[in-house]
Amino acid sequence: MLKGRIIFSMDEEIPQHVLLKISGYFHGIKIGYPLLLRKGIDGVKEILRKLEINEIIMDLKLADIDNTMINIVKQLDFANSFIAHSFIGIDGALGELKNFLDNNGKKLYLLASMSHKGWNDDFYPYIKTVIKSLNPYGIVAPATKPNVIRIVRDDFPDKIIISPGVGAQGGKIGDALCNGADYEIIGRTIYTSSDPENKVKEIIKIQEEKINECKKTST
Structure with a gap:
């Protein structure tokens, strides 16, 4: 099965047989508050139990003191990775969280920016210093802001x-990949489709076409 450069943002539950069918096309699945609060920890575990997926990312946008964040991630040990805000700083917050995740074989993603209009990218120089100091596994940067x-x-x-931010928020499929992203996070475009499997195949095709176009224009 051809894998796309897709992380599925599963904010809504979809039928298990459909999820089993389409999960093989994904690099990973991102779980946020909507599904976690609706189904609970055990319910989310049950949804994910039969899936063969490379990465389960918990997107709780952690932004608290170290002890609180560590207590949260301890309860979500089924996840491989966690997303946190950079702006909370290192000492007494992200530094200790990063150490805990490293010691437990988990990954940290830090937000460099967000996809909504109200986010102020004037903070980026500070955020960049935090990311450089912490050396996380990965970074979140929005498809709505290719620059x-x-x-x-x-x-x-x-x-x-x-x-x-791909799809419903305005980012075009494949554009983030052309501008330097490794994976595009896509949710509503897939789970609101009447035929999720064909929609995923369509997304992969568009991604491949966009990447090929970018390669041609860069040479």
């Missing part, structure tokens, strides 16, 4: 970049 993705890729050439 930000390019900046983040230039600043962090060796980091995994994942990009939300």
Whole structure:
């Protein structure tokens, strides 16, 4: 089965047989508050139990003191990775969280920017220093801001970049990949489709076409 450069943002539950059928096309699945609060920890575990997926990412946008964040991630040990806000700083917060995750074989993604209009990218110089100091596994940069993705890729050439905001929020499929992202985070476009499997195949095709176009224009 051909895998796309897709992380499925599963904010809504979809039928298990459909999820089993389409999960093989994904690199990973991202779980946020909507599904976690609706189904609970055990319910989310049950949904994920039969899936063969490379990465389960918990997107709780952690932003608290170290002890609180560590207590949260301890309860979500089924996940491989966690997303946290960069702006909370290192001492007494992200530094201790990063150490805990490292010691337990888990990954940390830090937000470089967000996809909504109200986010102020004037904070990026500070956020960049936090990311450089912490050396997380990956970075979140929005598909709605291709210029930000390019900046983040230039600043962090060796980091995994994942990009939300594709589809419903206005980012076009494949554009984030062309600008330096490794994976596009896509949710509503898939789970609101009447035929999720064909929609995923369509997304993969568009991604491949966009990447090929980018390669041609860059040579």
